[in-house]
Amino acid sequence: MWSEHLDVVNVGLAGFGDNIRDAGGSVTTLDWRPPALGDPGTALALARIAGHPEIERANQVAFERYLSAQPVLTDVMPAGEAIPAMAGERLILHSGPPIAWDRMAGPVKGAIAGAIVFEGWAPTPEKAAELAASGEISFSPAHHHGAVGPMAGVISPSMPVWVVRDATSGRLAYSNFNEGLGKVLRFGANGPEVLERLRWMSTELAQALRPAVQRLDGLELKPLIGQALHMGDEVHNRNAAATGLLLKRLLPALIATGPDNAVLSRAAEFITGNDHFFLNVSMAACKAMLDAAAGVPHSSMVTAMARNGVNFGIRVSGTGDRWFQAPANPVDGLFFPGYGVADAAPDLGDSAITETAGLGGFAMAASPAIVKFVGGTPADATAHSRRMREITLGVNPVFTLPALDFGASAAGIDVRSVVDTGIQPVINTGIAHKEAGVGQIGAGVTTAPLPCFTQAVDALADGLGLAAGAAA
Amino acid sequence: MSSIREHRIYPNRYQDSVALMALSAALAELPGVETASVVMGTGANLDNLREAGLGEVDAGPGDLVVAVLGEEEAVARALELADERLAEQPSGDAGDGAVARRTLRTLRQAVEENPAHNLALISVPGPYAAAEALKALRLGLNVMVFSDNVPLDQEIEIKRFAEERDLLVMGPDCGTAIVNGLPLGFANVVRRGRIGVVGASGTGTQEITTRVHQLGEGISQALGTGGHDLSAEVGAISMLRGLRALAADEETDVIVLVSKPPAETVAKTVVEEARTLDVPVVICFLGADPAAFGGDGQGVHFARTLAGSADAAVALARGETPPAESAAPPYDQVRFAPGQRYLRGVFTGGTFCYEAQLLAQDAGIQAASNTPVAGNLALADVRASTGHTILDLGDDAFTQGRPHPMIDPLPRDERLLAEAADPATAVVLFDVVLGYGSADDPISGLLKAIGEANARAGREGRALAFVAHVCGTDDDPQDRSAVVARLREAGVLVAENNAQAAAIAAGMTP
Structure with missing residues (x-):
């Protein structure tokens, strides 16, 4: 040390840093604050696994798998055929971490009741709710079956799903179809018009799209998403460009498969009338990329962030199927006329899988219009994207952001960096009314709650025998 | 007051819905406005307006609609504001411009930003300090932990972790260090030179480094170990490492080790290690008997006092024999009133308090203290002195929830005044510690007291003796000579060093 020029990082009292500078030394004073929400035990556990070689190695593997995943849209089929556990079962999937019926949020209950009627298991939403409460129906997080769904994320066996295949690993991921805005099942609406639309989507639309998608023989989604990022989307809350790009590929195939003109017309009208049509495809692509990174022992990379309307949950590559949960943070956003904060349901849905994959809020620089939801400027959008680099393992070179000089989007959230910096992953989101059936009442920006990440740090430390209670 | 509703249509004026929602929110916030909505005139939006009580509007999908419900004046204001905002052109300078400066919250970020960093100075609250130290060590930084209240098992953890990585940990509870000439924590401005110090005591190290400077020599490195390093549990990991590092340093000709009494087995290990080195080592284990460690010889010289160890180091650096440690120099005795019997010491430096108690014992004074040395009495109530009392105001008992008295001397000034007001007090002994970290003006309040x-x-027919030592150098920001002059002007007997001040004060005490 004596032969080197002393260069100090000052952690704590700023005056000590000033003294070193006054004495002619080099010093950087940190803007330090207690890590891990101020819990000294977790702060110590974090320190023990910070830079830990086992975790560094595992993260390299997990991140490389995420980067090399090649999500390809391959098919459309009923969920009951695509997802093995649903075949012949009264199983309904929902968004976020596991939750029992009686604790579910209003919009999720409404969506499930709608799905039960849609499946013909009950005649009315009221009877459906009784049936759901009786224990006759099984519920499971979509994430447990390779699937994701926005908002309530409800998928029942007869609903059509997009099938996305990771060409690298062969693993499959699924998402349901997007119904558009207004009164829709994913916001808990379950009236006749909602069910009628679902029936049409599961029959005519699905039957038209299936051969068209198959005819494309594997539509590569990463380049399409990359292109959409250059056209003003962040493919979570803005999918206008991506929907157009998808339609551009689908339409010739759709026509070539020769459906009835009236069918073609209705399908085209439905897709072009919904700027969010691509969202569910985007989510399935993200799910495929992140499942590729899952299950690497000791890896601290986040592989899922999802909300069930009560809790926010995350899953981490190195901790298997565990969920780390905490109450969802409030959404900072704008409301449609006549609605306000008091009407809002807690943050909901699997769509934060896009942020987990380095899109959505992480790619906000691509879509400055989104920050207007919180009164921000394009500079705020780029600041969000830049700040996310502080908490990720790296960047995804396929997802570049023009506003960052075509720099790549931050990807691969490291729970350790979140807990150390206190920077919470930023998430673009819609806001659902807390009562079933009212629908979307606003949109805005929120964050993933820190307690999920501190729990994950404790679990990772425990996995290496380095938890706070353990002697080192 | 009754509400009215009004709307305005801007034909063929497309705006992004998000921008319009922001404008709606701004209008709705105006006082007196109940509801406001700015939307494109699509069928669905017009339905929404009706449902929100904003009335029937006849507009096309390409038209922009501003609709407001509220008090008459408020509605007019809202429509006006909407008109202004819709007319605004983006300034264009909201862009990113220069890349915003990165906020550095963590050690990892700091090292990413500048890989030349090689030492972390940690002064965060004790419960978090070990965690920051571990992170710094993992990043390859040497560490100084100023923080106290770090659990002992965590101290051992970070020190062992550092040993595996060939890195140095100073602290926890390390108040001072001078590395490559730079002051870390509380430290004085001393010239660079050939004497190295490894100290388990902060003010002890300050006393030695400043005296070396005053005697014309300088400091190569002054390393701290923290106050717990020489415990049996820690086993002097840091002191042994510092000792070897200084022995290998070409700039260091003499090494001084200073500590309050270490655990005996640990002290033996340290002394044995010192005897194996090619560099002479002066050892000051305050209050310990050198005979227990084999006494002088084989490259080791024991000193009884802090000043004595500096004197010995300077002599050895000059190839001379260490001088005998001097007794109190002559002083003018004060005539006390009958009943004035006691010595009262009010210290900000813990090691100064400790050394003063030892030297008072030499003069036959058994004092009470909140931090008693062996043979002295523990004070029952730290707020009330009894008989001879020598206090460390920097001890936890006095610093819960407030700054150390070296930073904020007010509690020391108040206590000094209280001791002087006690008719049984004859001599008041105190220290003033200068240097980086200490108060910019440590004595104005003191002189007033x-x-x-x-x-x-x-007024009460008593005479008081004030005896002091000023630890510092003329190059310190507070300037030792100036401080000494002001104290002497106020009638304070300022000794050359802490040991002399203590010896004088004890000698004066009736």
């Missing part, structure tokens, strides 16, 4: 104390004693 002394003035008041003297005035009161005069």
Whole structure:
């Protein structure tokens, strides 16, 4: 040390840093604050696994798998055929971490009741709710079956799903179809018009799209998403460009498969009338990329962030199927006329899988219009994207952001960096009314709650025998 | 007041819905406005307006609609505001411009930003300090932990972790260090030179480094170990490492080790290690008997006092024999009133308090203290002195929830005044510690207290003796000579060093 020029990082009292500078030394004073929400035990556990070689190695593997995943849209089929556990079962999937019926949020209950009627298991939403409460129906997080769904994320066996295949690993991921805005099942609406639309989507639309998608023989989604990022989307809350790009590929195939003109017309009208049509495809692509990174022992990379309307949950590559949960943070956003904060349901849905994959809020620089939801400027959008680099393992070179000089989007959230910096992953989101059936009442920006990440740090430390209670 | 509703249509004026929602929110916030909505005139939006009580509007999908419900004046204001905002052109300078400066919250970020960093100075609250130290070590940084209240098992953890990585940990509870000439924590401005110090005591190290400077020599490195390093549990990991590092340093000709009494087995290990080195080592284990460790010889010289160890180091650096440690120099005795019997010490430096107690014992004074040395009495109530009392105001008992008295000397000034007001007090002994980290003006309050104390004693027919030591150098920001001059002007007997001040004060005490 004596032969080197002393260069100090000052952690704590700023005056000590000033003294070193006054004495002619080099010093950087940190803007330090207690890590891990101020819990000294977790702060110590974090320190023990910070830079830990086992975790560094595992993260390299997990991140490389995420980067090399090649999500390809391959098919459309009923969920009951695509997802093995649903075949012949009264199983309904929902968004976020596991939750029992009686604790579910209003919009999720409404969506499930709608799905039960849609499946013909009950005649009315009221009877459906009784049936759901009786224990006759099984519920499971979509994430447990390779699937994701926005908002309530409800998928029942007869609903059509997009099938996305990771060409690298062969693993499959699924998402349901997007119904558009207004009164829709994913916001808990379950009236006749909602069910009628679902029936049409599961029959005519699905039957038209299936051969068209198959005819494309594997539509590569990463380049399409990359292109959409250059056209003003962040493919979570803005999918206008991506929907157009998808339609551009689908339409010739759709026509070539020769459906009835009236069918073609209705399908085209439905897709072009919904700027969010691509969202569910985007989510399935993200799910495929992140499942590729899952299950690497000791890896601290986040592989899922999802909300069930009560809790926010995350899953981490190195901790298997565990969920780390905490109450969802409030959404900072704008409301449609006549609605306000008091009407809002807690943050909901699997769509934060896009942020987990380095899109959505992480790619906000691509879509400055989104920050207007919180009164921000394009500079705020780029600041969000830049700040996310502080908490990720790296960047995804396929997802570049023009506003960052075509720099790549931050990807691969490291729970350790979140807990150390206190920077919470930023998430673009819609806001659902807390009562079933009212629908979307606003949109805005929120964050993933820190307690999920501190729990994950404790679990990772425990996995290496380095938890706070353990002697080192 | 009754509400009215009004709307305005801007034909063929497309705006992004998000921008319009922001404008709606701004209008709705105006006082007196109940509901406001700015939307494109699509069928669905017009339905929404009706449902929100904003009335029937006849507009096309390409038209922009501003609709407001509220008090008449408020509605007019809202429509006006909407008109202004819709007319605004983006300024274009909201862009990113220069890349915003990165906020550095963590050690990892700091090292990413500048890989040349090689030492972390940690002064965060004790419960978090070990965690920051571990992170720094993992990043390859040497560490100084100023923080105290770090659990002992965590201290051992970070020190062992550092040993595996060939890195140095100073602390926890390390108040001072001078590395490559730079002051870390509380430290004085001393010239660079050939004497190295490894100290388990902060003010002990300050006393030695400043005296070396005053005697014309300089400091190569002054390393701290923290106050717990020489415990049996820690086993002097840091002191042994510092000792070897300085022995290998070409700039260091003499090494001084300083500590309050270490655990005996640990002390033996340290002394044995010192005897194996090619560099002479002066050891000051305050209050310990050198005979227990084999006494002088084989490259080791024991000193009884802090000043004595500096004197010995300077002599050895000059190839001379260490001088005998001097007794109190001559001083003018004060005539106390009958009943004035006691010595009262009010210290900000813990090691100064400790050394003063030892030297008072030499003069036959058994004092009470909140931090008693062996043979002295523990004070029952730290707020009330009894008999001879020598206090460390920097001890936890006095610093819960407030700054150390070296930073904020007010509690020391108040206590000094209280001691001087006690008719049984004869001699008041205190220290003033200068340097980086210490108060910019450590004595204005003190001089005021002394003035008041003297005035009161005069009125009551008493005479007080104030005896002090100023730890610092003339190059310190506070300038030792200036401080000494002001104290002497106020009638304070300022000794050359802490040991002399203590010996004088004890000798004066009736």
